Amino acid sequence: MTKALFLDRDGIINVDNGYVYQAQNFQFFDAIFPLCQRFQDAGFLIIVVTNQSGIGRGYYSSEQFLQLNEWMVEQFNDKGIKISDTYFCPHHPNHGEGEYRTACSCRKPNPGMFQQAQKKYQIDMHSSVMIGDRMSDMKASEAAGVAHRFLLLNSKHQPDDSATYQTITQLEDAADLFFEAG
Structure with a gap:
């Protein structure tokens, strides 16, 4: 089975x-x-999982998001890094407009995006890693069975009292902690 590095987008x-x-x-x-x-060299797929309620709120369209995502993936490609896939949730249960105003299974803290990726790529979630900056990232990845979870501490979002993840202050700390423990 495949292992994956799951990344939130905004803030990571x-x-x-x-x-x-x-x-x-x-x-x-x-x-x-x-x-x-570093993760790609170790055989990990790189998968982005991102809530994008700006679509549902009417701030920008799915097409605009997809254009930006294509540009972002190209920037990684230019550096020899392959983003295997991007999963995004345009919904919001309270602030979405029209069809986007819904409580769905894909919006983090729900695990839907992770489950879609797991099914498509046959991912071994126990060997996989999630890096996010919000508790919703930690909860969604935990619910999906991702064994290694890192919460990047920042001034906007702070951890709760849960001990099911490790906190980091810099992105590179996640790789150091993961690979040193392995």
Whole structure:
């Protein structure tokens, strides 16, 4: 079976400037590329799992998100890193408009995006890793059976009292902790 590095997007791959949907507003974290390279070199698929309620709220369209995602994937490709897939949830149970106003199984903290990836790629969730910056990332990945979870601490989102994940202060700490423990 395959192992995967699951990444949240906003706050992990790029600076979370709120509802980013244009390349000119997308600022990569420098550490994301060496982190992904390290996991890719170890045989991990790289999969992005991201809530994108900005679509459901009417701030931008699915097409605009997909255009930005294609550009983002190209930036990784240019550095020799393959993003195997991106899963996104456009829904929001309270603030979505029309068909997007729904409580779905794909919006984190629900595990739907992880389960879709697991089924498509035959992923061994026990050998896989999740890096996120919100408790919803930790809860969704835990519910999906991802054994190794890292919460990047930042000023916007702080951990709860759960002990089912490790906290980190820099992206590269996740790789160091994971590979040193292995």
